[in-house]
Amino acid sequence: MLRIESLSKSFDKGKTFALKDVSFSLKEGDVYAIVGESGSGKTTLIRLIAGLESPDHGFIELNGVQVSSIKKMVSPEKRKIGLVFQEYALFPHLTLFQNILYGISKQKNKTTRATEVLELVGLAEMKDRYPHQLSGGQQQRVALARALAPNPSLLILDEPFSNLDAMLRAQLRNEVFDIVKKAGVTAIFVTHDTQDALTVADEILILQKGKLVQKDAAANLYTKPSSVYVASLFGNTIQLSKELQSVFECPLKADCCHAIRNENIAINDECEYVTNATVLKKTFMGSDTQLYIKLDNGEHLTVITKHSHIDDRITIGFNSKDVLEFKE
Amino acid sequence: MKQAGSSNIFSIKNRLLRLKRDSNRWSLITLFLVFLIALPVISIAFKLFDGPGETWPHMVKNLLVQYLSNSFYLLIVCSFLVLLFGITTSWLVSRFEFPFRKQLEWLLILPLAIPSYIVAYAYAGIFDYGGTLELLQRFLGIEFTRIDIMNRFGLAFVLSISLFPYVYVSARAFFLNQANNLLEASRVLGVSEWNSFFRLILPLARPAIIAGLILVLMEVLNDYGAATYFGVSTFTTGIFRSWFSLEEPETAIYLSALLILIVFALILFEKWQRRKMQFTNAKIGNQRIYRKTVSKKMQLLILIIVSFPVLFGFLLPLCQLLYWAFLTYSAVFEYEFLMLSLQTFGIAIITAAVTVIAATALIFASKWNRIGIIKNISRLGVLGYAIPGAVVAIGVMIPTIHLDKWLMGVLNSAFSYSSGFLIHGTLIALVYAYVVRFLAVAYNPIESTTLKVSDTIPDASKTLGVGNFKTFFKIEFPLIKTGILSGFILVFIDVLKELPLTLILKPFHINTLAVKAFEYASDERVMEAAIPSLFIIFTAMLPVLFLNKLLVNK
Numbered sequence: 001m002l003r004i005e006s007l008s009k010s011f012d013k014g015k016t017f018a019l020k021d022v023s024f025s026l027k028e029g030d031v032y033a034i035v036g037e038s039g040s041g042k043t044t045l046i047r048l049i050a051g052l053e054s055p056d057h058g059f060i061e062l063n064g065v066q067v068s069s070i071k072k073m074v075s076p077e078k079r080k081i082g083l084v085f086q087e088y089a090l091f092p093h094l095t096l097f098q099n100i101l102y103g104i105s106k107q108k109n110k111t112t113r114a115t116e117v118l119e120l121v122g123l124a125e126m127k128d129r130y131p132h133q134l135s136g137g138q139q140q141r142v143a144l145a146r147a148l149a150p151n152p153s154l155l156i157l158d159e160p161f162s163n164l165d166a167m168l169r170a171q172l173r174n175e176v177f178d179i180v181k182k183a184g185v186t187a188i189f190v191t192h193d194t195q196d197a198l199t200v201a202d203e204i205l206i207l208q209k210g211k212l213v214q215k216d217a218a219a220n221l222y223t224k225p226s227s228v229y230v231a232s233l234f235g236n237t238i239q240l241s242k243e244l245q246s247v248f249e250c251p252l253k254a255d256c257c258h259a260i261r262n263e264n265i266a267i268n269d270e271c272e273y274v275t276n277a278t279v280l281k282k283t284f285m286g287s288d289t290q291l292y293i294k295l296d297n298g299e300h301l302t303v304i305t306k307h308s309h310i311d312d313r314i315t316i317g318f319n320s321k322d323v324l325e326f327k328e
Numbered sequence: 329m330k331q332a333g334s335s336n337i338f339s340i341k342n343r344l345l346r347l348k349r350d351s352n353r354w355s356l357i358t359l360f361l362v363f364l365i366a367l368p369v370i371s372i373a374f375k376l377f378d379g380p381g382e383t384w385p386h387m388v389k390n391l392l393v394q395y396l397s398n399s400f401y402l403l404i405v406c407s408f409l410v411l412l413f414g415i416t417t418s419w420l421v422s423r424f425e426f427p428f429r430k431q432l433e434w435l436l437i438l439p440l441a442i443p444s445y446i447v448a449y450a451y452a453g454i455f456d457y458g459g460t461l462e463l464l465q466r467f468l469g470i471e472f473t474r475i476d477i478m479n480r481f482g483l484a485f486v487l488s489i490s491l492f493p494y495v496y497v498s499a500r501a502f503f504l505n506q507a508n509n510l511l512e513a514s515r516v517l518g519v520s521e522w523n524s525f526f527r528l529i530l531p532l533a534r535p536a537i538i539a540g541l542i543l544v545l546m547e548v549l550n551d552y553g554a555a556t557y558f559g560v561s562t563f564t565t566g567i568f569r570s571w572f573s574l575e576e577p578e579t580a581i582y583l584s585a586l587l588i589l590i591v592f593a594l595i596l597f598e599k600w601q602r603r604k605m606q607f608t609n610a611k612i613g614n615q616r617i618y619r620k621t622v623s624k625k626m627q628l629l630i631l632i633i634v635s636f637p638v639l640f641g642f643l644l645p646l647c648q649l650l651y652w653a654f655l656t657y658s659a660v661f662e663y664e665f666l667m668l669s670l671q672t673f674g675i676a677i678i679t680a681a682v683t684v685i686a687a688t689a690l691i692f693a694s695k696w697n698r699i700g701i702i703k704n705i706s707r708l709g710v711l712g713y714a715i716p717g718a719v720v721a722i723g724v725m726i727p728t729i730h731l732d733k734w735l736m737g738v739l740n741s742a743f744s745y746s747s748g749f750l751i752h753g754t755l756i757a758l759v760y761a762y763v764v765r766f767l768a769v770a771y772n773p774i775e776s777t778t779l780k781v782s783d784t785i786p787d788a789s790k791t792l793g794v795g796n797f798k799t800f801f802k803i804e805f806p807l808i809k810t811g812i813l814s815g816f817i818l819v820f821i822d823v824l825k826e827l828p829l830t831l832i833l834k835p836f837h838i839n840t841l842a843v844k845a846f847e848y849a850s851d852e853r854v855m856e857a858a859i860p861s862l863f864i865i866f867t868a869m870l871p872v873l874f875l876n877k878l879l880v881n882k
Contacts, residue, residue: 014338052787054350054698057337070345076790083791089784093806102802103792150793 001186002026002049002154007058009044014056018044020210021058026186031177033197034190035233036207042190045207046156049188050083051076063153082152082185086159088143090131096142097127103150117145120179137168144176148183155180157189161196173199194233198222206230224324228259231324236262238301240323247297248273248317257326264322265303267291267310271317277301279312350698354796357693358706361686365709365764368723372584375726381578383570395566395583399590402484402548402555402562409488410544413637414495415537419525420634422503425619426627432634433500437493439641441868443825444490445553446845446861449854450645451477451486452557453652460648483558487551489641491544498540502533508618535602542598549591550716552828553846563587564828567718571832577722584719591714646865652858660859669863672840675755676823679762680770683819684812686763687770691778692804696796710768717765717829724761724833728752758833765829766822770815777811778804817871824864 059069225231694706
């Protein structure tokens with residue numbers, strides 16, 4: 001339903017690119033997450049999709065119609081894209097109900113529809129309040145209801161949970177995506193938190209420095225990351241250098257780059273590749289214990305284990321199925 | 329499609345394609361508005377090609393040196409005096425606690441409510457033969473010693489004492505917002521109060537202070553009423569003279585062009601001195617300044633120093649005017665005067681409304697236009713404020729006369745109807761000139777409230793299917809109406825006080841309070857000028873306080 005082809009955008013006439021040659025397409029009804037650090041071009045990408053920015057190159061097609069290209073721009077108000085802004089952008093001088101009516105004022109059954117979406121987000125009894133009288137989580141849900149009211153063909157949520165504290169965040173994340181699933185709308189949500197993305201997205205798009213580096217289902221991203229960067233987004237990794245390969249006696253392909261996830265290193269001698277190490281420091285971290293160890297060749301590593309009783313001399317190892325391989 | 333090289337993306341062909349895509353009617357409207365504002369200056373520039381008038385060589389030989397030396401004398405002496413008054417008062421009220429500090433803090437702004445030509449009339453009345461000072465000295469039995477102030481130093485003093493609040497306001501805003509932590513850090517490092525002020529605070533406050541100073545200097549160059557009353561020949565009086573006495577527009581245009589050059593040099597100097605001064609914008613905490621308590625003697629000394637400009641810039645001229653008003657109210661206060669006041673307020677209201685609409689249109693059209701260069705060009709619209717009123721008036725006259733001649737020709741040939749001037753000499757030309765000159769006055773408060781509304785708010789409205797225009801009325805207007813209101817009031821006041829532009833462009837049968845006061849003063853009936861002057865002052869006073877509140881809150 002959304003197709004993007006070699007999309008580029010620069011804010012300084014080509015010196016640097018906020019977005020460079022990005023292409024992908026999205027299927028109707030799925031939930032997508034766009035993950036990237038700040039400055040990776042996430043916000044630029046969704047502003048381009050919404051029509052709030054115009055591309056320098058490439059095009060965007062929405063439901064088979066070209067909406068942005070170098071020759072043409074369909075204005076944002078004609079795109080039927082719902083956008084939930086990071087800071088919610090509720091209209092401060094309108095009540096909650098008026099905020100929601102705003103986008104559907106021309107519809108016949110607007111009051112019914114507004115009440116419907118308010119019930120969907122569970123705020124029906126607060127409809128006459130003003131935005132500043134609501135908590136952060138409530139404002140978030142109003143913003144969602146307002147964006148859903150006109151039945152957008154695509155819903156975009158920009159860092160929807162970044163302004164909330166950790167507890168509220170997890171709770172609201174599930175609530176919001178229950179609502180999104182119920183509405184059956186295609187949704188893109190932007191986040192820098194991989195946990196958010198893994199929990200709710202059918203597919204995840206990884207942006208790095210303005211480029212799309214991988215687009216895949218969550219499980220695939222974890223097991224088959226396309227680069228060290230992608231691998232590192234989903235947990236700590238240890239790069240398997242030539243030295244480490246010889247210590248563990250695991251010869252790997254020379255023209256590839258390899259890494260192992262920290263949690264895949266085990267403390268026992270039943271692994272395929274093992275070596276001995278001295279524990280230099282143990283740090284208790286609640287359910288886990290972090291070990292700072294020295295391998296026999298002198299290299300230092302940090303590993304995490306669930307065991308609480310650790311000897312000073314240990315054997316560590318990993319299995320070949322857990323080795324990540326990148327072409328770099 | 330394969331990898332697109334960046335050179336290809338920014339090829340001329342692709343740039344043009346994007347330019348075509350991004351241009352919309354708002355780009356055109358922005359350019360059109362800027363063109364209208366710039367038209368007077370453009371007209372003057374084009375008229376220069378017609379060559380100077382017959383008297384120009386005479387002007388260059390005999391008068392230009394005088395204009396230049398007097399104008400520069402005023403710029404230098406006024407700079408010195410306004411910096412002295414402005415910086416001392418703003419630092420003392422920001423740093424020290426003393427009796428009546430709160431009252432003096434806003435009283436120090438009130439000199440702005442009195443136009444400088446009115447201060448000039450009042451001072452002339454005090455120091456003249458048979459003036460208030462002589463009466464007072466005679467009453468006290470002291471021998472009369474006359475102080476002559478009708479010269480260029482007297483003029484510089486009068487202008488400075490009535491204009492220093494520009495420096496006071498901008499310096500105080502800096503001292504209140506930024507100076508506290510810096511000063512504390514400096515004192516903790518063992519630097520004395522005196523040294524901290526000169527080595528740290530003053531250099532940091534420099535951009536703010538100079539910004540205020542430039543406003544003062546522009547007003548000095550703009551002044552006609554005070555200079556002509558004191559008999560000092562400046563550029564502005566020279567423009568009037570060549571236009572009205574010598575009846576030589578070409579010479580007036582050449583003088584105007586020179587004056588524009590001086591003003592632009594001032595603006596460039598202001599930009600240059602601010603070139604690397606981002607640090608003044610850095611947030612250094614917004615704690616209020618901790619005011620020092622000093623000994624009773626010191627407090628008294630501070631009180632005297634701070635009261636001086638209030639006394640001489642506001643209370644003294646006000647008392648003189650009230651005294652004159654008491655002597656003349658029965659003669660002046662008649663039906664015609666009431667009509668005159670209504671006429672003035674009417675013109676001010678119309679102008680304020682048009683200016684506010686123009687400023688809002690410029691701000692939003694430039695926002696809705698998607699071409700970056702045009703956004704930058706739109707900032708040129710505020711430069712009209714820098715251009716002296718007399719120059720704006722002449723710049724407006726040139727195109728309006730041309731347009732009128734063309735219109736008359738068209739009407740004559742099409743309907744064989746011979747009309748008079750349709751724009752020149754009418755309210756339209758006057759209001760147009762006011763808008764050119766005062767656009768910035770409305771633009772700044774409206775822009776600053778607009779900047780307070782996050783861009784995502786109108787963006788949200790657009791993604792909800794509502795276009796720019798409707799978004800403005802439903803969302804942005806309710807959120808920025810305080811800015812629009814302050815813009816309206818400030819323009820209203822400026823129109824009330826305006827003299828040189830109004831003198832040149834006002835329609836024959838229409839008058840304003842300012843012009844009336846000027847006419848009384850020119851006819852040697854300066855006492856009668858008091859009533860219209862007081863009307864202007866009292867109307868201007870309330871918003872001056874309002875402006876103060878706005879600046880303190882910022």
